[in-house]
Amino acid sequence: MLNRMVQYTKARLDASFAALSDVTRRGVLEQLGRSDASITDLAERFHMTLTGMKKHVGVLEQAGLVTTEKVGRVRTCKLGRRRLEEETGWLERYRQLWASRFDELDQVVEELTRKEKVDGRKKRK
């Protein structure tokens, strides 16, 4: 059982390693970090044939570093799920920070409201 896990992990690492050992594939990852792109876009940018770029993207996809989606005749490539997970996690931490700030701000504002009422009463007296 454990051995299986190790083998699996090793296979994943081998795939990642193979995927990243090529300068073009590292370039493609950087490019997709900036924006999604079609295979055609990528082939043009890296001065390559469509077939050549398809192979590179295939290797990145196998390693889970990139996902692709075909809409009509265009296959769009984006960074793999890892990026999405990071973004979701970050957004939630960001929301929690503001939520806890605002919960404390509630108390400050409540106190200001109370003070204003007291001061108003004093002034009327």
Place this chain on the structure above:
Amino acid sequence: MDARRGSEPTPVKNRTTVERKSEREFVVKRTFDAPARLVFEAWTKPELLKLWWAPKSMGMSLVACEADVRIGGGYRFVFGLEASKTMAFFGRYIEVTPHSRLVWTNEEGGGEAAVTTVTFEEKGGKTLLVLSERHPSKEAVDDAIGFGEGLRETFEQLDELLVTLGASG
């Protein structure tokens, strides 16, 4: 300020929402059960900002809090992390419209500054607060999110693998 807490029923807290508006912009929204005048006051007086900007529930504390809230005025918030570690956030106010709008720059990152806009919209004695953070580029957002870090982690794993391969080869 805390003396009366606990003896009164705790009101249900209003919800804070966050939305990624575009590649470069995040929007946070929250309603407060008080007029805009008072909410605005809590955003513009350093002695009040100090009470809520570094939430205790997140394990934060402020070691310095300066805010000169007028156009061109500066602010500086210094968070204490561990005993010796502090983190400073600073910038300038570029728009100040009493009770309705505040805009400031975030200059701690160096380079082109991110800009924060806060609007206070009063309706029926409550205030809807909308805060938007606009970053100079998508790359700046990626850095903030830590995507760079994620990729670094992958490379670190590969480094380890190389060491292993080297050792067994």
